[in-house]
Amino acid sequence: xxxxxxxxxxxxxxxxxxxxxxxxxxxxxxxxxxxxxxxxxxxxxxxxxxxxxxxxxxxxxxxxxxxxxxxxxxxxxxxxxxxxxxxxxxxxxxxxxxxxxxxxxxxxxxxxxxxxxxxxxxxxxxxxxxxxxxxxxxxxxxxxxxxxxxxxxxxxxxxxxxxxxxxxxxxxxxxxxxxxxxxxxxxxxxxxxxxxxxxxxxxxxxxxxxxxxxxxxxxxxxxxxxxxxxxxxxxxxxxxxxxxxxxxxxxxxxxxxxxxxx
Amino acid sequence: xxxxxxxxxxxxxxxxxxxxxxxxxxxxxxxxxxxxxxxxxxxxxxxxxxxxxxxxxxxxxxxxxxxxxxxxxxxxxxxxxxxxxxxxxxxxxxxxxxxxxxxxxxxxxxxxxxxxxxxxxxxxxxxxxxxxxxxxxxxxxxxxxxxxxxxxxxxxxxxxxxxxxxxxxxxxxxxxxxxxxxxxxxxxxxxxxxxxxxxxxxxxxxxxxxxxxxxxxxxxxxxxxxxxxxxxxxxxxxxxxxxxxxxxxxxxxxxxxxxxxxxxxxxx
Numbered sequence: 001x002x003x004x005x006x007x008x009x010x011x012x013x014x015x016x017x018x019x020x021x022x023x024x025x026x027x028x029x030x031x032x033x034x035x036x037x038x039x040x041x042x043x044x045x046x047x048x049x050x051x052x053x054x055x056x057x058x059x060x061x062x063x064x065x066x067x068x069x070x071x072x073x074x075x076x077x078x079x080x081x082x083x084x085x086x087x088x089x090x091x092x093x094x095x096x097x098x099x100x101x102x103x104x105x106x107x108x109x110x111x112x113x114x115x116x117x118x119x120x121x122x123x124x125x126x127x128x129x130x131x132x133x134x135x136x137x138x139x140x141x142x143x144x145x146x147x148x149x150x151x152x153x154x155x156x157x158x159x160x161x162x163x164x165x166x167x168x169x170x171x172x173x174x175x176x177x178x179x180x181x182x183x184x185x186x187x188x189x190x191x192x193x194x195x196x197x198x199x200x201x202x203x204x205x206x207x208x209x210x211x212x213x214x215x216x217x218x219x220x221x222x223x224x225x226x227x228x229x230x231x232x233x234x235x236x237x238x239x240x241x242x243x244x245x246x247x248x249x250x251x252x253x254x255x256x257x258x259x260x261x262x
Numbered sequence: 263x264x265x266x267x268x269x270x271x272x273x274x275x276x277x278x279x280x281x282x283x284x285x286x287x288x289x290x291x292x293x294x295x296x297x298x299x300x301x302x303x304x305x306x307x308x309x310x311x312x313x314x315x316x317x318x319x320x321x322x323x324x325x326x327x328x329x330x331x332x333x334x335x336x337x338x339x340x341x342x343x344x345x346x347x348x349x350x351x352x353x354x355x356x357x358x359x360x361x362x363x364x365x366x367x368x369x370x371x372x373x374x375x376x377x378x379x380x381x382x383x384x385x386x387x388x389x390x391x392x393x394x395x396x397x398x399x400x401x402x403x404x405x406x407x408x409x410x411x412x413x414x415x416x417x418x419x420x421x422x423x424x425x426x427x428x429x430x431x432x433x434x435x436x437x438x439x440x441x442x443x444x445x446x447x448x449x450x451x452x453x454x455x456x457x458x459x460x461x462x463x464x465x466x467x468x469x470x471x472x473x474x475x476x477x478x479x480x481x482x483x484x485x486x487x488x489x490x491x492x493x494x495x496x497x498x499x500x501x502x503x504x505x506x507x508x509x510x511x512x513x514x515x516x517x518x519x520x521x522x523x524x525x526x527x528x529x530x
Contacts, residue, residue, distance in 0.1 A: 012263045012264065015264050015265065018266060019264065019266060019474075019476055022266075022472055023468065023472060025472075026468075027471060027472065030279075030471045033279070034279075037283055057330065058330065058331075058334055059334070061338075062331075062335065063334070065337065065338040069337055069341075073420060073423070076420075076424075077423055081422055081423050081425060082422075082425075083422050084425065084428075143421075145421070145434070146299070147298070147333065148298035148299040149299035149301075150299045150301070151434060151435070226422070227422050254330060255330035255334065256330045256333070257333060257337070261420070261422075262421050262422040262423070
């Protein structure tokens with residue numbers, strides 16, 4: 001009988017020991033893991049900013065992630081996927097104005113405005129607004145989306161970029177990977193991947209709500225690229241160029257995603 | 263005497279603790295994005311009950327003017343949040359844990375009893391296995407919510423390329439509202455979860471870190487003289503007895519759910 005009690009005690013002691021050991025191992029792992037995670041977070045949070053180039057202003061690993069994510073989602077991109085359109089009546093009468101960067105140049109004269117299309121280094125095509133208006137007109141009523149999270153149904157009309165390309169025989173240029181567009185004063189500029197630029201709903205717009213575009217909305221000609229966030233929808237286009245490298249992009253230099261596609 | 267009772271498998275503990283910081287980062291970076299256009303409020307009949315969020319809240323979190331940063335973090339950690347969730351769901355499916363997690367036909371009635379018990383209205387503890395009915399509902403709901411967050415997130419992230427997802431969520435607007443509402447849901451879940459964990463005590467908390475619970479078992483040592491020779495036929499597991507293995511009742515728990523022995527040699 002004595003022996004039995006002893007063995008019960010022993011078993012209890014063994015269990016006690018086992019509990020202690022396992023507690024120690026798991027909590028040590030827990031705190032070391034937690035510490036490592038916290039360290040990793042600190043590293044990420046305080047990691048140096050990327051070297052300023054076409055993109056800037058973002059922490060290095062975050063920019064890498066943005067670019068990788070872009071590659072992933074560009075695989076599902078298809079020009080067949082069109083933006084949902086709405087009846088005209090749904091379009092906002094008071095169209096939201098969110099930015100005037102590139103439009104503060106007092107010397108700008110709408111009458112003298114001509115669109116410059118850089119075909120090659122020493123060949124620039126100049127097109128005036130009359131000519132653009134004479135090209136086939138396309139209308140679109142769609143939900144304009146901003147990175148800030150707001151959206152608004154807007155009504156725009158102009159020439160499809162793909163029609164513009166075909167009309168001015170820019171197919172060779174359109175074989176390149178990117179399009180760059182800038183305001184006449186060069187203060188605002190965007191870079192677009194060619195697929196998005198050639199999307200059937202991308203237009204060079206000169207009308208909003210059936211009226212010529214007002215100054216605050218980018219008169220005389222602006223970009224409407226429904227497959228991108230608002231930041232890519234350049235107002236008052238001054239020049240268009242083509243390249244195989246990513247053109248400079250205003251918001252990508254401020255830490256935003258270069259692609260900014262929808 | 264004390265007995266070690268295995269409770270949470272490693273994969274469950276791992277996904278639980280990975281999810282915690284992931285969700286925190288997603289909520290925080292989501293706030294950085296939300297601040298750029300903080301339009302949501304709960305308004306009934308012209309009276310606003312809640313506006314998300316008061317100014318001091320933003321100041322306290324240093325949220326303003328960090329949209330680009332918020333997006334960058336959100337679009338990086340969405341991968342880990344999603345993958346961790348997928349891993350958890352697959353694990354529960356493959357291991358059979360889902361049987362303990364999914365609410366069954368009694369759960370909704372029992373959950374009410376759990377609530378009454380937790381509020382100290384009802385004395386008797388409702389029946390439960392690993393999780394009680396309220397837990398089953400809550401832990402399944404949180405998975406549905408996570409799924410909802412990923413779906414609505416994608417719907418507002420790629421509304422053109424994943425247009426059918428946007429459509430499924432009731433459009434871009436509604437998807438954003440759902441996405442936001444789910445975030446509020448996580449915060450509420452978290453608060454209740456923490457209170458419950460504190461109430462449940464140390465043993466319960468330890469289980470999600472170390473995997474085991476310690477149970478107090480009444481050991482009745484009976485001084486029964488066991489005859490030296492037993493007729494094996496009268497024992498429940500006659501075969502085992504023949505081989506000299508310890509005799510035990512056949513368990514009804516499926517093999518994959520059976521608590522593992524931490525150390526086979528020391529098994530009593």
